[in-house]
Amino acid sequence: MMAIMNPGDADSWLALAKQFLSLFGVVLAALVIVLVSVGLVFEFLNARHPERKIQKGRTNKRKWKELYRAPGSLVIIALCFSGGLFAQMKGWTITPFELNWWTGPLFLAVSVLLYDTWFYWIHRMLHCKPFYRFHALHHKSLAPTVWSNHHESLPEAFFNQAYYLIIPFFLPIPWQMLVLQKLYDQVSGMLGHAGFEHFASPAGRTPFPLASTVFHDQHHSHFAYNFGHTFSIWDRMLGTLYPKYDETLEGFEHTKPDNAQ
Template sequence: MEFLLEMGQDWARHFQRDLFRYLLATTTVSLLVGVVFRRWMDRRRIQKRRAGWKDIRREVSFSMLTMGVFATIGLITGVLYDWGWLQLYRDWGEYPLWWNIVSLPVVILVHDAYFYWTHRTMHHPKLFRHFHRLHHLSRTPTPWAAYSFSVGEAALMAIFSPLITILLPLHVLVWLSFIFVMIFRNAMLHAGCEFHPRGWVDGPLDLLTTTTHHDLHHQKFQGNYGFYFTFWDRLMGTEFKNYKEAFRRAAGGNETDDESGAGAKVAT
């Protein structure tokens, strides 16, 4: 009985941490879009249609379910750490300085590949309904959709954390930094307004995804699967052909309609 109580308390701590990160990221992005820079952001809306309170309630409700799954995976991850399976370390001196510097970019690159291929796989007709359909109920997403997943998708997203710490040695602060980068990036991609400057897609930073890039995915589904970077979509021919045009319209302060993805073709 005492063991179960301790497990329950540990699960609750994991849930509270995930909830804190989720609320911090989604509230921050929502305030930037809807309050602090509202007039500027309203001119940069990607779709004419706006999500309603019903949409936001659904996104928050399923995000709570997702965090329950995350807490369960976190509990398992803690057990694996106790068993010595994870390569998390706390002393910066355990590994060379160069690895402490490059490990965060390496994890982000690996996660981007993991996300692209798992995301694209979930769009297979035999898997979509069971894994990813729920997330796409957010046709016009808001930052609160960041964790709006089914149980299967939530588990698939959560297991990356123990997998990467089994495969690579990571300082605890590097791992935590990755978690915060991931949730803030997620909230921004679902913001519905374009954050990036107008010339973004015409320079070297075009290798990074934008809110428009992911918003088009929510509109048309079959394309723009990347999370941090555009190169997997471009390499595999899954980037929407009208992406840069849609981005320039949004970043230029002109509204696009909710069919801005209409006619977009994806190379197969």
């Protein structure tokens, strides 16, 4: 990666293309590793804790259909993410801050907040009639599974991930924090679709701003609610929070294993 950042590189188009493809390949490989490892961890956890299933009356047998769409989704994610990172490394964006004890947490927090805002409004847009045809595929799973995260059309993947392509032009975020955010984004996206609420906590409900697995699961089962991702802030402010969200999540805080007395 340091070779890519070397300002002495010969910037011929061919050299640039080779450098970009190297970065793209590394990002894509990392995304595949995250997808498979996180997916398997959740399949293991879900099998051990059937009592944590959110939609108890519904079974999703679409795993392979959902995974069939994953390669296209991962390629778009990798293109957008590598594109933004590459532009920053080449000095085509605003100059990022050096990573230190305060720039790291500050810019990571700002970027996570910005992305949640981006995601909420893009998601609202995708639910509008002219754009819904790009989002309909993702909603075929009424009860999502950990594999549903990448069950999306290519335009939908691009609308969501374009954030990573353009944010280095507006936010001087250290590249290490962008990588960390992307990693978080991939894992939390799969967690949000897991179909089982393993991490219920008061932090996921009012008065706290965080969301949960129940939060996005209810978006799939009730459709017109819960458009955010990491936070419930926009949904609470704009009246799109599912009315029984807080009480459903609280119910899972008291769920005991099936074999517990």
